[in-house]
Structure formats: C-alpha cells, structure tokens
Amino acid sequence: MSQSDCISSRGVGFLPDVPKFFDVLNILWHPETNPEGTVNLGLAENLHVNPHALTYGDGFTGSKELKKAFCQFLNRYFEPRVPVIPSHSTITPGVGNAIECCAWSLFNSQDQVLIGRPYWTAFDYIFGIRAGVQVREVSFKGLDLFCLLAVDEYEKGYIAAKKEGKCVQAILLCYPHNPLGRCYSKQVLMAYMRLCGKWDLHLLVGEIYALSVFENAEMEDAVPFTSVLSLSAEGLMDPRKIHAQWGFSKDFGATGMRIGCLISQSNPVFLKSLESFSLFNFPSSLADNAAAALLMDEKFTDCYISLYRSRLEESYKYVTRFLKEHGIPYRKSNASLFLMVNLAAVAHVVSDDDILALLREEKLYVTSASGYKSETSGWFRLVIAHPQHVLDEGLKRMQRALS
Ligand SMILES: Cc1ncc(COP(=O)(O)O)c(C=O)c1O
Structure with missing residues (x-):
C-alpha cells in the first residue's frame, strides 16, 4: 500500500x-x-x-514531557488495547484543532464526513471553513441514535452521496455525545468500525467528554464509556484509519488552556504530515508544561476525576428533581455536562426561537436543539455543571420565563 x-x-x-x-x-x-x-x-x-x-x-507538536504525560494518562483511563506511546500522538491547541488537522491531512477539499443528527454544529466550521471539507448529515427519523439500526442510516448516507458523485471519506462519532449525553455500546462501535472497513472510510472519534460519565440510578441500561482505542480493528477496518481526540476543555473544565491530543496509533505518515503546518497550531509551551505536570500527577487526577463525577451526579439529581417538580420532560443521560429538556411541553409559545426569546427576556442563555440540527423541535440543552447557586438562579429564571 x-x-x-x-x-x-x-x-x-x-x-x-x-x-x-x-x-x-x-x-x-x-x-x-x-x-x-x-x-x-x-x-x-x-x-x-x-x-x-x-x-x-521540542518542536510544535507538543513537548516530549507532555506526550509522555498524555500516554500515562490515556493508558490509565482509556484502557487502550495497544498502549499509547508518544509517537502515536500529536498535541494541538484544543480538540477542535485536532479535528481540523484530520480535515487538512486526511481529506481533500469537497470531501465529505458523515455525522449523525443532532450534533455539535461547530463541526461544520471546523471541517469547512479553512479545509473545505463538508459535513454530510445523517438523519434517523425517530430511531435511537445509539442503537445498532442507526448504523444502517450512515450506510444509506454513504450510498446516496456516492450516487451524487460526492466523495465520503469518514464517519465522525462524538461520545459521550454532545448534546445528548450518552455513549455508544461496544457492540455498536464495532458495527461502525465494520462499516468503515466495508467502504474504506476513516473513523474519527471525538472523546472529549470521556471522563464526564457519572452514575445515574434512573437508568438501568446506562451505557458506560468505551474508548475506540480499547477495541481491536482486526477483521473490522484498516487500523490506520482510526483517529481519536481528547483534550482539557471539558473533563478538566479548562477550555482556555488550549491543549488537545490527536491519537492515531497506526498512521505515522498522517502524524508526520501534520508537522509541516504545526507552526500555525503550536500550543503555548506554558500551557503544555502545566498540562504535563497535571497529567503526571496520578494522585491528583484520580482524586479530581472521582470528585468531578460525583459532582456531575449531584447536579443531575438536583436539576432533574426541579424538572420533575415542574412537569418539564427531560432525556435521561449518564454523561457530559448537560441535559436535554423539553421546554415546549410547558411553554405557552410554540417555536424554539420564541422560547429562546422568552428566556433571553429573563436574561437566561441556553441553546436549542435545533441549533444542533435536531430532527425534533422543542428541546433545549441545559448545562448542569455549575455550583448549586448558579443552577438555582438559572432554573428560577427559566421558570419565570415559561410560566
Ligand atoms: C464535541 C466537541 N468537540 C470539540 C469541542 C472543542 O474543544 P476544544 O475547546 O478542545 O477545541 C467541543 C467544545 O464544545 C465539543 O463539544
């Protein structure tokens, strides 16, 4: 080859x-x-x-120290099948940038990437604005996005694109999912890998919320997080086409740190090609040093992650108690920093924009699922990872706006 x-x-x-x-x-x-x-x-x-x-x-793709620290951290929390070593990764100023690196170097302008709805629509810009790669949306028409049958919808999307003469190069999965806060099961992930193998596609996996998974007693069937790195590609797909991303923005709540990591364990040519333009996405070496020190401190990371998860669980319980008391439907979830709530069910106006306008009148900012290309309207994404007094103020304003 x-x-x-x-x-x-x-x-x-x-x-x-x-x-x-x-x-x-x-x-x-x-x-x-x-x-x-x-x-x-x-x-x-x-x-x-x-x-x-x-x-x-040590160059523009992350210090040796940070790459070593990332390996220690990923090997501890992501259970990779093949231990991650420094030459499997490149450091980027954030996960958005790591994904753009994929767009630049794996694809050509006008190539397409399949993404299921709803999705974090900044992907449109990340792929498109500079690298000229197009997002091709996949719709599910009522199917659960996380089930096995949903995989077939990607295949239909691929075939339709081919008929139109478009070149689909990849499937992007992001999980724990933004905005739905759930994970794909191992079985479903393997089905995606099989599909990528069948059509020779890349699989990009945004695992930026990997550690934001918490216990949810309401969900008996809650699916835990499984990193794509923990699965064997053998018999399923070309391992050179699997690329995962993780960074500090979500699990460590440090968006301003601008540190992300792109892991591609079997594709040294791809990582090498990124070095040529790494001058334009060179993470600050001060942030690099701070990140390395943080990731190397296993005692701190263990303690932090368990506290973080218990706080997410508490926030989830706190907000859902309020939602139940006020008859506001929500989608159960066990991961991420947010919760999907159906405000249309309790509002006296109908459209998402009108509901958003009511909330803005009360000086409350949330995002509507239509902004995530949701197939159903009426749903909104509430960020729950806040101290109780902030949640109280936000929920009070929401109630005032809708009543
Ligand atoms: C799914 C997903 N990927 C990537 C990003 C961007 O991460 P970063 O700040 O590391 O560029 C976000 C931020 O909201 C996100 O939700």
Missing part, C-alpha cells in the same frame, strides 16, 4: 514541508544530559526564564 492510500493527496503534499530544524530540537545539546547533541545557534530565541519551556521547545 502506498502513502496515498491512507491520507489525502493534499496530506501527501504536506510531507516534504516539515520544518528542517525539528530534527535539531529533538537532539539538542546539553553539557550534562546530552553532550553528543546538536548546539542550536540557529533559532532566534533567547529568553531565559524557564529556558526550555519558553523556547520552541
């Missing part, structure tokens, strides 16, 4: 352009730790606060 089998011709075009000095950064001279290394008198960088962290560091 040639390189062009697993990345786009645009991606192949990036390969010769990897900055030459990346080699130098990887073997930097140090009088004690690396006396055989290369002395760098070439790069215009001379600030000496924390000499390494405030330079171009």
Whole structure:
C-alpha cells in the first residue's frame, strides 16, 4: 500500500514541508544530559526564564514531557488495547484543532464526513471553513441514535452521496455525545468500525467528554464509556484509519488552556504530515508544561476525576428533581455536562426561537436543539455543571420565563 492510500493527496503534499530544524530540537545539546547533541545557534530565541519551556521547545507538536504525560494518562483511563506511546500522538491547541488537522491531512477539499443528527454544529466550521471539507448529515427519523439500526442510516448516507458523485471519506462519532449525553455500546462501535472497513472510510472519534460519565440510578441500561482505542480493528477496518481526540476543555473544565491530543496509533505518515503546518497550531509551551505536570500527577487526577463525577451526579439529581417538580420532560443521560429538556411541553409559545426569546427576556442563555440540527423541535440543552447557586438562579429564571 502506498502513502496515498491512507491520507489525502493534499496530506501527501504536506510531507516534504516539515520544518528542517525539528530534527535539531529533538537532539539538542546539553553539557550534562546530552553532550553528543546538536548546539542550536540557529533559532532566534533567547529568553531565559524557564529556558526550555519558553523556547520552541521540542518542536510544535507538543513537548516530549507532555506526550509522555498524555500516554500515562490515556493508558490509565482509556484502557487502550495497544498502549499509547508518544509517537502515536500529536498535541494541538484544543480538540477542535485536532479535528481540523484530520480535515487538512486526511481529506481533500469537497470531501465529505458523515455525522449523525443532532450534533455539535461547530463541526461544520471546523471541517469547512479553512479545509473545505463538508459535513454530510445523517438523519434517523425517530430511531435511537445509539442503537445498532442507526448504523444502517450512515450506510444509506454513504450510498446516496456516492450516487451524487460526492466523495465520503469518514464517519465522525462524538461520545459521550454532545448534546445528548450518552455513549455508544461496544457492540455498536464495532458495527461502525465494520462499516468503515466495508467502504474504506476513516473513523474519527471525538472523546472529549470521556471522563464526564457519572452514575445515574434512573437508568438501568446506562451505557458506560468505551474508548475506540480499547477495541481491536482486526477483521473490522484498516487500523490506520482510526483517529481519536481528547483534550482539557471539558473533563478538566479548562477550555482556555488550549491543549488537545490527536491519537492515531497506526498512521505515522498522517502524524508526520501534520508537522509541516504545526507552526500555525503550536500550543503555548506554558500551557503544555502545566498540562504535563497535571497529567503526571496520578494522585491528583484520580482524586479530581472521582470528585468531578460525583459532582456531575449531584447536579443531575438536583436539576432533574426541579424538572420533575415542574412537569418539564427531560432525556435521561449518564454523561457530559448537560441535559436535554423539553421546554415546549410547558411553554405557552410554540417555536424554539420564541422560547429562546422568552428566556433571553429573563436574561437566561441556553441553546436549542435545533441549533444542533435536531430532527425534533422543542428541546433545549441545559448545562448542569455549575455550583448549586448558579443552577438555582438559572432554573428560577427559566421558570419565570415559561410560566
Ligand atoms: C464535541 C466537541 N468537540 C470539540 C469541542 C472543542 O474543544 P476544544 O475547546 O478542545 O477545541 C467541543 C467544545 O464544545 C465539543 O463539544
């Protein structure tokens, strides 16, 4: 198989352009730790606060320290089938950017990616605005998005696109799902992998809410999170076409840190091609250092994650108690930071826009499911990951707006 089998011709075009000095950064001279290394008198960088962290560091795709820390963290919490090692990943300024890297280097302009409705519609911009890749929506007409039968709808989407002469290159799954707050079962994930194998598609898996999973006594059949990294591709699909993403924005509540990670365990050519434009998405080395320190501290991460999950569970119980008391229907969920509620069921106006306008009059901002290309109207996404006094104020305003 040639390189062009697993990345786009645009991606192949990036390969010769990897900055030459990346080699130098990887073997930097140090009088004690690396006396055989290369002395760098070439790069215009001379600030000496924390000499390494405030330079171009180890290159533009994340420090060696952070890659090591990500491996330790992913191997501990994501149960990968093959342990993640530094050469399986690249560090990006956030998960949105990691997905855009896929768009740039796996696909060509006008190629399409299948995404099921509802979905986080910023994907349209992430794929489209610069890389010119199109989102092709998949509808389910009442089917549960997480069930096995829903996989067939993607295949129908693929076949329809082919008939139109469009080139579908990938399926994107995002779970725990934004905005529905649920996970795909292992069995369903494997069905997606099988479908990708059948049509030679890439599988992009946004696992940004991986750790935001909590106990929900209301759901007997709650599906736990299973990382795609924990599944074997053997007999299902080309492993070079599986690409997962995770970052600090959600599970660590640190959107401003701008640290994400793209994991592609069997496709070194793809990761190499990203180096050529990594200058334009180089995460701050200060954020890189802070992230590495945080991920390396297992005692802290264990403690933080269990506290975080118990707080999500408490918030879920608190908000759903309010919803039940006020007769507001909601969709049960066991993951993510939000909850889908049916405000149309209790509002005296009908359209989503009118409901949003009522909420805005009370100075309450929430998003409507129509903004996520939902197939049904009347649903809204409430973020529940807030301290109780913030939830109280928001729910009070919601009640005032709708009554
Ligand atoms: C599903 C999903 N992916 C990616 C992102 C963007 O993450 P980041 O801030 O790491 O770019 C978000 C943010 O809301 C999201 O919901």
